[in-house]
Amino acid sequence: QSALTQPASVSGSPGQSITISCTGGSSDIGAYNYVSWYQQHPGKVPKILIYDVRHRSPGISSRFSASKSGNTASLTISGLQAEDEADYYCSSYTSAYTIVFGGGTKVTVL
Amino acid sequence: QVRLQESGPGLVKPSETLSLTCTVSGDAISSMTYYWGWIRQPPGKGLEWIGSVYYSGSTSYNPSLKNRVTISVDLSKNQLFLNLTSVTAADTAVYHCARPSGGTYYGYWGQGALVTVSP
DSSP: OOOBBOOSEEEEOTTOOEEEEEEOOTTTTTTOSOEEEEEEOTTSOOEEEEETTTEEOTTOOTTEEEEEETTEEEEEEOSOOGGGOEEEEEEEEOTTSOEEEBOOEEEEEO | OOEEEEESOSEEOTTSOEEEEEEEESSOGGGSOOOEEEEEEOTTSOOEEEEEEOTTSOEEEOTTTTTTEEEEEETTTTEEEEEEOSOOGGGOEEEEEEEESSSSOEEEEOOOEEEEEOO
């Protein structure tokens, strides 16, 4: 299975909003509302931010929001903060009963 | 509190078999609720889903690894296992076991075990 497509990097200044895209196909993102987003700081374990396209995991800031349109999902970080600097991964359930991850996006806070 | 801990050799020779154990505490694999997963991350690279296993032994594998991977469980020991055969340097990675918080997203992760494939 091919990895979902994410931009390698996205950057923004503190207080700005940024959006990370995640593009798949009709057998994964387009087929199910089972898109998740993870945040991973260097040397740390991935942390679930968003599940089922748009639902924030308990304890996750409302600055994180997500959506899906067709075969593309998006994660938006509003009011960017220094602590948001990390790698972000999307994932989706697939029609083959598997999970596929995106290649990851490095977010830099300028 | 659900906790997962990976264990196994940190160094494996090319062409040999990588074997890891994940010991679970704070939850029972036999609870019949989740597909427990294995995920790996090569140094400096992204996450790759390896596969998952249900308490019954039912499995699902990444098609790109399917011919080499076996995931199993031991309910009496509350452990899951990963075997990956015919390893190469490309299999060098941190290997995580994980439990979903819901249906298809992983809320609980082990700290990971670094496995290096080298002669």
